[in-house]
Amino acid sequence: MGSAGQRGRPRSGEADVRLLDAALALLLDRGYDRFSVDEVAAKAGVAKTTLYRRWPTKDHLIVAVVARLQDSVPVEYSGDVRSDLTRYLGEIAAGLDRMRRAGRPATSGETSAGLVAEVAAAAARHADVGAAVQAMFHRRNALVLALLGQARERGELHADVEPEVVFDQLAGALYYRLLITGRPLDAAYIDRLVGSALRGASA
Amino acid sequence: MGSAGQRGRPRSGEADVRLLDAALALLLDRGYDRFSVDEVAAKAGVAKTTLYRRWPTKDHLIVAVVARLQDSVPVEYSGDVRSDLTRYLGEIAAGLDRMRRAGRPATSGETSAGLVAEVAAAAARHADVGAAVQAMFHRRNALVLALLGQARERGELHADVEPEVVFDQLAGALYYRLLITGRPLDAAYIDRLVGSALRGASA
DNA sequence: CGCTTTACGCAACAGGAGTAGCGAAAATCT
DNA sequence: AGATTTTCGCTACTCCTGTTGCGTAAAGCG
Known part of the structure; x- marks a missing residue:
């Protein structure tokens, strides 16, 4: 049967x-x-x-x-790009902090980022794991990329903005700060980061 | 004696x-x-x-x-922020590609980024290694941070630009793309990245 | 019902990371 | 010179990852 x-x-x-x-x-x-x-x-x-x-x-x-932990991350649109990005990056940072606490047992609140780094290393070591990790991040970030695209079509962002590049800047800054420089990922930083990405550096 | x-x-x-x-x-x-x-x-x-x-x-x-490999990376100023950043990020990307080839023996040109991920994981696993890695990146990036600060004082960048944040965006995007999304780190991408960071996303 | 295929549990194994104990060598101190 | 301290080389060991072989259980097929 x-x-x-x-x-x-x-x-x-x-x-x-x-x-x-x-x-x-x-x-x-x-x-x-x-x-x-x-x-x-x-x-x-x-x-x-x-x-x-x-x-x-x-x-x-x-x-x-980790993939099972990452499922089901709701994203809501408010219409204002700045606040949407800030909230979403805040959620990512909170999730990283959850994984940070998972990566290190308890006492050593120190170095941070254990699991994230292990996942990245695992992705680099095995091609199939790499594909799974890519897919996991892709699923997780799809809504934000769409959000950026819509804001661009609304005229809230430059017409030639590439959502993918902007998102690389934002997410990348978070992970770089977490994994390499080790400096805190607090709300103040996220505000500065979103502000910098939206405003641009040039005078 | x-x-x-x-x-x-x-x-x-x-x-x-x-x-x-x-x-x-x-x-x-x-x-x-x-x-x-x-x-x-x-x-x-x-x-x-x-x-x-x-x-x-x-x-x-x-x-x-890896630290021994990373020593002695010269940086030159040309006076134009865009071209300086583009050149420097290009050098980082080339270095990453060198490490990529080191991380994987020969045939499997596939997944990429082996050594970078291992270094990040090692930094997360041992506090002292984390400090060493931070110092290594700090040394390596000091000149670029100074470059951004000087450009700001020249008026080439916004007065309220924070070099540290801008650099996080640029370097972070590179590593994020290398480790997570796995998409190519070519010259065209670096141009788009620098352009996006300088211009800003907001209309 | 018997045959085949795949999963399961068990036990033994190979190989690498890291540790421990020992005698000998190379330095300093008195 | 003699005592002390630290390194060196060697061997043996523990722990963990990943593999292999074997007998048995659970399904489908004829």
Whole structure:
């Protein structure tokens, strides 16, 4: 009766959720580095080989967990580009802070950005993970790109503005600041950033 | 006769260079993933413990190698902000491409950005590496920040331009594009990026 | 019902990161 | 010279990632 089923024994859907749940839980209180694949399998009550059949690498597993966290990010339009951008970048920054706290167990509020950097590294290491990460960011950012395009057609932005480039500037500045310079990503900075991108530097 | 020497047997300076040289060589033709600390020590003809006394982690070693590559990047002023920025960002992009080729051995011209992502991840994993990476980027970018400040004082840029924010936008866009979206970092993109940052998005 | 295919659990393994313990070497201090 | 301190080389070890092989379970196919 199987509609278009494959041949052999089907994958245990329960194993999938138990593994992802266990992985998320361990990630949250161990942090990335003390996160062990063996332990995930043990905590999920599943053989390690079963885990590796689904995610061939620790990197793949981590990205899958993060991707599940990233789903469902609502964006609302208010009509004013500046306030829309400010709010959206604020949400990104808050999400980064959530991941920051996930990346480092508890005490070391220091360096920041653990998970974001690990995801970027995983994307660089495996082509398929890279594609998944690209898709994840693409989904997440599509609405903002559309927002920029609409504002341009409304005449609120220059006619020759390229939404993609403007968005690279904004998001890039956030990640650069988070990963490289390590300076704070607070509301004041986001205001300055949006202001700078909208106004332009030239006199 | 030792002027202000420490107490015991001094570190072998020769070991330092032989290790760094071996590490660089292996990094260049193995790529980051197939890069093994054991192998570095073997190729340098040095005990593994001697290596770990200098760099307590593979991450530390990698960053030390990359930092040595990054030294001595000359920047020239022409007086015109646009062309100066374009040239400097072009140099960054070229450097990234060098690291890209270093990160991946040869055939897989695909995903890109290996080393950059690894360095960012290493910075996030260890506080001391993070400080070193920050310092490395700070040194590297100081001249450009000064350039922006001078252009502002010349009146070529808005009086309330914040060089730090503008630079975040420019550099951040490059790294974001390299690490996340994976789209090409060619001269045409750099022109569009500089143009967008200088002009501003608002109509 | 038997055959085939795929997933599962288990156990053993290869390889790399990082650590620990030991004797010997190279420096300084008294 | 002798004592002290630190490095060096070596070996052995632990922990983790990822793989392999095998017997068994769960599905579809004839």
